[in-house]
Amino acid sequence: MIGELYRQRALIWAFANRDFSTRYRASVLGWAWSLLQPLATLLVYAAVFSLVFRIQAPPLGSDPDRTSFAAFLFTGMVTFNLFSGLLMLSMTQLKSNGELLRKVHFPAWTPILGASVVQLVQVALELVVLVAMFLWLGNIGISWLLAIPILLATAMFGQGVGLMLSVVNARYGDVQYIVQVILQALYFLTPILYPLSLVEGTADWLATIVKANPLTWFVEAMHQVMYSLTSPQWWVIPGLLAFGLAVFWAGFTIFNRSSEDIGEFL
Amino acid sequence: MTNDFAVELDNVGKRFLRHADRRSTLKERIVRGRARNTQDFWAVRNVNVEIPKGSVYGLIGHNGSGKSTLLKLITGIYRPTEGSITTDGRVAALIELGAGFHPDMTGRENIRLNGSILGLSKVEIESAMETIIDFSGLREFIDDPVKHYSSGMYVRLGFSVAVHMKPDVLLVDEVLAVGDEEFQRKCFDHLYTLRREGRTIVVVSHGLGQLEGLCDEVAWLDHGTVQEIGPATEVIGSYLQRVNTEEAKANAEVASDRDDTTMRAGSGAIRSMEARLLDGQGDPLNHSETGATFGIEVTVRCHEEVLGPNVRFAFQHETGPLVTMMSNHRQGVDFGHIEGERTIAAFLTDNPLLPGRYRVHIDIFDHTGSVLIDNWDDALEFTVRSPRGEIGQGFVELPYTYEIK
Numbered sequence: 001m002i003g004e005l006y007r008q009r010a011l012i013w014a015f016a017n018r019d020f021s022t023r024y025r026a027s028v029l030g031w032a033w034s035l036l037q038p039l040a041t042l043l044v045y046a047a048v049f050s051l052v053f054r055i056q057a058p059p060l061g062s063d064p065d066r067t068s069f070a071a072f073l074f075t076g077m078v079t080f081n082l083f084s085g086l087l088m089l090s091m092t093q094l095k096s097n098g099e100l101l102r103k104v105h106f107p108a109w110t111p112i113l114g115a116s117v118v119q120l121v122q123v124a125l126e127l128v129v130l131v132a133m134f135l136w137l138g139n140i141g142i143s144w145l146l147a148i149p150i151l152l153a154t155a156m157f158g159q160g161v162g163l164m165l166s167v168v169n170a171r172y173g174d175v176q177y178i179v180q181v182i183l184q185a186l187y188f189l190t191p192i193l194y195p196l197s198l199v200e201g202t203a204d205w206l207a208t209i210v211k212a213n214p215l216t217w218f219v220e221a222m223h224q225v226m227y228s229l230t231s232p233q234w235w236v237i238p239g240l241l242a243f244g245l246a247v248f249w250a251g252f253t254i255f256n257r258s259s260e261d262i263g264e265f266l
Numbered sequence: 267m268t269n270d271f272a273v274e275l276d277n278v279g280k281r282f283l284r285h286a287d288r289r290s291t292l293k294e295r296i297v298r299g300r301a302r303n304t305q306d307f308w309a310v311r312n313v314n315v316e317i318p319k320g321s322v323y324g325l326i327g328h329n330g331s332g333k334s335t336l337l338k339l340i341t342g343i344y345r346p347t348e349g350s351i352t353t354d355g356r357v358a359a360l361i362e363l364g365a366g367f368h369p370d371m372t373g374r375e376n377i378r379l380n381g382s383i384l385g386l387s388k389v390e391i392e393s394a395m396e397t398i399i400d401f402s403g404l405r406e407f408i409d410d411p412v413k414h415y416s417s418g419m420y421v422r423l424g425f426s427v428a429v430h431m432k433p434d435v436l437l438v439d440e441v442l443a444v445g446d447e448e449f450q451r452k453c454f455d456h457l458y459t460l461r462r463e464g465r466t467i468v469v470v471s472h473g474l475g476q477l478e479g480l481c482d483e484v485a486w487l488d489h490g491t492v493q494e495i496g497p498a499t500e501v502i503g504s505y506l507q508r509v510n511t512e513e514a515k516a517n518a519e520v521a522s523d524r525d526d527t528t529m530r531a532g533s534g535a536i537r538s539m540e541a542r543l544l545d546g547q548g549d550p551l552n553h554s555e556t557g558a559t560f561g562i563e564v565t566v567r568c569h570e571e572v573l574g575p576n577v578r579f580a581f582q583h584e585t586g587p588l589v590t591m592m593s594n595h596r597q598g599v600d601f602g603h604i605e606g607e608r609t610i611a612a613f614l615t616d617n618p619l620l621p622g623r624y625r626v627h628i629d630i631f632d633h634t635g636s637v638l639i640d641n642w643d644d645a646l647e648f649t650v651r652s653p654r655g656e657i658g659q660g661f662v663e664l665p666y667t668y669e670i671k
Contacts, residue, residue, distance in 0.1 A: 014382035022370045100366045104359065105342035106383050263343040264282075 001252055008110050015114025023118060034122045035129060042077060046070040049193050058195050061229025062139040071133050072227055076192030078130050079222045082123045082151060083158035083215060084183050089115050090162025091179065094170040094259075098266035108259045109252070112166060116159060123151075134226065141229035147222060149237050153244030154218045160244070160251030167258045171265050190215045191223075214243070271354065272319045272435050272466035273340055278349035279311040280335055308347075309335040310490040317435075317483075319354070320464040322457075324481035324498060326474065326505055332490040333470045337437045340468065355434025355466075358384055360425065369413035373404060373423055376412055380427045394430045401456075402426035403449070422449055429456055435466045454480075474502050475584055475622035475649065499651060506649060507552065532638040535572050536604075538628050540565045541645040544611060553649040554617055556663060562592075562646065563611040564628055571605040574633035579612055584623035589661045595635060618662045621652045 005012075024030040049055045050069035057072035059065065093112040094101065101108055134140060169175040189210050191199065196216070199207045210216055217240060224232050283306060310332035317323045325333045338344045339351055341359045366383045367376045377398055381391035399405050402422045404415075412420060429436070438457070457467060457480065471477050477484065477498060484501040486493040493508075494501050530537070543551040546559035554560040562579050576595040583589050592612045594601065601610070626646040630639040 010388055011382045014379050018368055018371060018375075018379050021375070022368060100383065102343065104366060104383055105357075106385070261345045263338075 001249060004107075005113075008107055011106065011110045012113045012117065015111045016117035017114075019115050019118045020121070031125070035125055038077060038081065038126055039129070042070065042074050045077075045193060046073055049073070055194050055198065058197070058223075058228060060137065060139045061141055061143075061227065062137070066137075068133075068137055068139075071130075071137060071139070072195070072223065073193060074130055074133060075222050075226050076190065076219045078123065078126045079151070079154055079219045080187060080190060080192055080215060081126065082154050083218070084187075085119050085123065086116050086155060086158035087162040087165070087179070087183070088176070089119050090159060091165045091169045091176050094166050094262060094266065095173075098170075102263045102266050105263070108262050109163060109255055112163065113159075116155075116162075120155065127151075130226070139227070139229065141225075143225040143229050143231050146225040146231060146237060149241055150218060150221045150225065153237075153240040156244035156248035157214070157218070160247035160249070163248075163251035163255040167255055167262065170262060186213060186215060189213050190219050192219060195223075196220060217243075270318055271316045271352075272321075273315070273317040273354075273468070274352040275313050275315040275336075275340075276350045276352070278313040278336075278339060278346045278351060280309045280332075280339060280344055281306050281347040282309055308490055310339070310487070313349070313487075313490075313492055315485055315492065315495065317466060317468060319466055320461075321482045322461055322467045322469065322480050324477040324484040324502075325468065325470045325487060326472075326477065326484055326502065327487035327493075328509075330489075331487040333487055334439055335490075336487070337439050337468065337470060340435075340437060353435060356385060356431075357435045357437065358428055358431050358433030359437040360428050360439060367412050367420065367424070370411055372411055373402075373408040373415070374399075376423065377427055380424070381431065384428065384431050386431050390431075398426045398430050401430065401452070418446065418449075425449075425453060429453075429460070433465065435468065436460060437468045437470075439470045473584060473623075474506065478502050478649075478651065479621060502649075503553070510552070530641055532630070532640040533632075534640065535570050535632075536566050536568045536575060536630050536639050538564050538566050538630065538640055538642045538645060539607075541626065541628060541642075543646065543648050544613075546613070548611070553651055554619070556617055556620055556650055556652045558617055558653070559613055559615050560617055561611045561613040562626055563609055564645065565607065565609045566604075566630070566640075567607050568605045571603055572632070572639070573603055574600045575604065575639060576631040576633070576635055577601075577610050577612075578629050578631070580627040580629070581619070582625045582627065583661050584625070587661070589619065589624065595631075617650065618664065619650045620659075620661055620663055621650050622661070623647065623649050 024033060027033060029036070046069055050057075055069065057067040057069040059067055060071075090112045093115050094108060097108075097111040100111075131144075165175060165179060169179075190213055191210065196210070199210045217236075221232050221236055221240060224230050313332075313336065315336075325336060327333050335344065337359065339346055340353060341357055366380045368379065371379065374395070377395060378391055381394070382388075386394070399408050402408075402419075402425075404419055404423060407415065407419065412423070415423070436457075454476075460467060461480075467480075469477060469480060481498040483496065484498045485495045486501050486505045494504055541562060541564045543554065544561035544563050545551045546561070548561070548563075551560060564577070564579075566577070576593055578594075579592040581589040581591070592614070594610075594612075624647070625644055626648070627641075627643045628645045629641040631637060632639055
């Protein structure tokens with residue numbers, strides 16, 4: 001798998017280049033849009049959930065007497081968006097490159113990964129904002145470094161699921177709409193808008209669902225290293241990495257096996 | 267496989283589900299279950315073809331005979347349902363030119379992208395860049411977004427990229443009919459260059475004259491199976507014979523329609539009924555050869571007595587241009603008064619036409635040359651072959667002599 005990825009790096013890069021240079025070509029603000037959109041969401045959610053619903057964020061790692069709901073929320077949002085962005089984008093790539101795949105034979109996953117590279121740039125921009133936010137709050141710690149493997153695992157997870165679903169979506173066009181609904185539900189079943197402790201006080205079944213949601217694991221780990229400045233237990237990060245890698249490998253393998261004659265279905 | 271073949275198709279078959287029976291939404295899939303297999307059809311089946319390295323191989327057949335499916339199988343876009351396909355070396359397809367172009371990107375950016383998709387490395391692309399731009403003739407516009415290109419420019423760029431990726435096997439599907447005269451000629455010249463370099467070319471085309479000149483071997487497909495494989499001239503000959511007999515059959519059915527020539531322009535005092543190709547002795551002929559005298563004969567029916575009509579035969583080359591027009595008035599031949607059913611023949615001495623397909627249009631004017639009596643387009647279509655097997659450049663061979671001093 002790694003060898004194949006490496007061999008096709010030029011093609012992945014070529015697609016990334018195409019998507020990169022055409023993504024916001026016709027808009028005035030260009031790449032600023034990729035930040036304005038999540039920031040607007042952040043503002044609305046932060047206002048509604050902290051002021052109307054009065055949800056309390058846990059104490060900041062640097063100062064147990066202070067909290068910042070916006071920083072807590074944005075940490076979770078960035079992590080979730082990394083997953084869902086890669087997933088949704090990957091899922092629609094086969095269709096949007098259908099014209100090409102029907103006429104030229106080349107590895108069908110290359111445009112998908114190319115698009116993902118561009119998506120990762122957007123996530124990187126969001127991360128810069130997140131880091132700036134924490135710097136401004138003075139909430140800085142060495143545990144930040146652990147965010148790198150966590151985000152890597154999140155990306156592999158999202159990419160793996162995206163690869164699997166892209167083939168299904170190429171054949172049955174309504175999959176992407178179903179997935180959209182599921183992602184929306186997952187957003188609220190992940191402790192992004194509320195701390196995990198808040199769910200534990202509610203119905204048992206709800207707490208079980210939230211804890212069984214793999215995204216909870218990733219978001220919680222990010223909360224710990226970025227917001228609370230603590231390291232998770234030693235097995236958490238290797239576990240997440242192994243999980244992400246397994247899903248990615250499975251996605252890649254399934255994709256390769258079922259996409260050989262994809263040109264006929266597009 | 268032995269290394270003599272660039273492409274080997276071994277008992278290849280490809281089955282498709284009919285589109286109407288495809289489950290395209292989950293709901294349909296769930297509600298109606300798996301597709302019944304009764305609607306399958308085989309686009310190609312039992313195809314055994316061996317394409318020698320360094321040869322030019324033609325695929326002919328009527329529309330829907332499976333030619334393009336076969337090309338897509340060779341490129342790997344389709345997987346064979348049964349049988350196996352072996353290819354040796356890099357395969358590039360000129361199936362849809364410019365398929366990978368992004369309208370918002372410039373010509374240069376698209377060359378890079380298309381090159382990568384076709385399997386070229388970055389270094390290879392950059393080193394071929396200037397040649398590609400020169401070949402396309404689009405240097406002036408190469409840094410403009412391709413959405414501002416005309417469709418012709420689009421195709422030129424696509425062709426230029428594809429042929430410069432140095433494929434071992436180049437698949438060409440009917441794309442030679444694009445671009446202006448000059449570019450088409452350039453494409454053909456380039457195909458000949460590739461051929462000289464020992465690359466393998468597989469061509470699908472309806473331009474039988476072109477194929478005859480270009481191909482070493484031809485496979486004739488009919489309803490997805492191979493009818494005949496062999497030297498280009500032979501296979502194209504038997505294909506044309508089949509087409510002609512089928513057309514004759516069809517023509518016999520519509521003969522009464524043709525008899526009712528009311529659809530034709532002209533006064534109708536004379537109607538051309540049937541046209542034939544003759545050899546120098548006046549015997550019927552299937553095709554004509556460069557250098558050999560042949561004739562065109564037309565049977566006309568006069569509905570009234572007509573004085574000294576001008577019966578003209580116009581020869582049109584398959585690519586469109588009018589090559590020549592034969593006219594008895596210009597020859598100073600007066601038919602006098604004619605009536606009833608007559609046959610009129612014109613002989614072309616030492617046929618100067620070069621190999622290709624030609625169509626004959628017949629029109630008849632009155633003795634003044636100003637009143638149209640009958641006009642029959644596409645009265646006849648025939649092939650000119652070269653006895654020496656080569657193809658000429660152009661349409662006619664004129665008498666000439668060489669001198670060296």
